[in-house]
Amino acid sequence: MKFGKILLTFVAVSVFGASVVGMAAEKEPLAPRVPADDMEEAKEWTNPFKPTPENIAKGKELFAGKATCFTCHGNDGRGDGVAGAALDPAPRNFHNPGLKKKSDGEFMYVIKNGIEGTGMISYTPGIVTEEEAALILLYERSLHDVK
Numbered sequence: 001m002k003f004g005k006i007l008l009t010f011v012a013v014s015v016f017g018a019s020v021v022g023m024a025a026e027k028e029p030l031a032p033r034v035p036a037d038d039m040e041e042a043k044e045w046t047n048p049f050k051p052t053p054e055n056i057a058k059g060k061e062l063f064a065g066k067a068t069c070f071t072c073h074g075n076d077g078r079g080d081g082v083a084g085a086a087l088d089p090a091p092r093n094f095h096n097p098g099l100k101k102k103s104d105g106e107f108m109y110v111i112k113n114g115i116e117g118t119g120m121i122s123y124t125p126g127i128v129t130e131e132e133a134a135l136i137l138l139y140e141r142s143l144h145d146v147k
């Protein structure tokens, strides 16, 4: 079998498989992801940017572009990106009002350190700077109350 055919078969099986099995569920999205020992320090971080429409738009552009968050978290942050379909636990759906209880610092910790044992790896400083991550956070935060 040619490589192209093998690849095509693989894609077909993955797409078929995903539609039969369904996407994995999120795992306790409101439970903390920062290790207890680091929590106090993590919570001290506050976002230097204000959630103005301009800043949220900048964050969205990064989220849906160079930062690659959309590949797993989906174009609209609903946790339904194609690269996230096979992940268990599933990527976070940011349209969840309960997430307002998590602090900006906890989210920033996750963007810097990832979540061990999941598809969420470290994105800062490797892929986006801390400033860019702070703008992305404004966008993610703006979604919590959006149905």
Ligand code: HEC
Pocket: 026, 027, 029, 031, 032, 033, 034, 063, 067, 068, 069, 070, 071, 072, 073, 083, 084, 087, 089, 090, 091, 092, 102, 106, 107, 110, 111, 115, 118, 119, 120, 121, 123, 128, 136
């Ligand atoms: C390869 C897939 C993937 C990409 C790309 C990705 N994430 Fe995630 N992300 C995940 C998964 C999976 C989880 C949920 C893990 C869990 O439930 O423990 C997650 C969770 C999160 C959380 C939730 C933390 C919490 O406390 O609930 C934040 C915030 C987050 N990601 C931000 C980002 C940002 C910002 C980007 C882009 C810079 C990004 N992610 C890119 C897979 C991804």
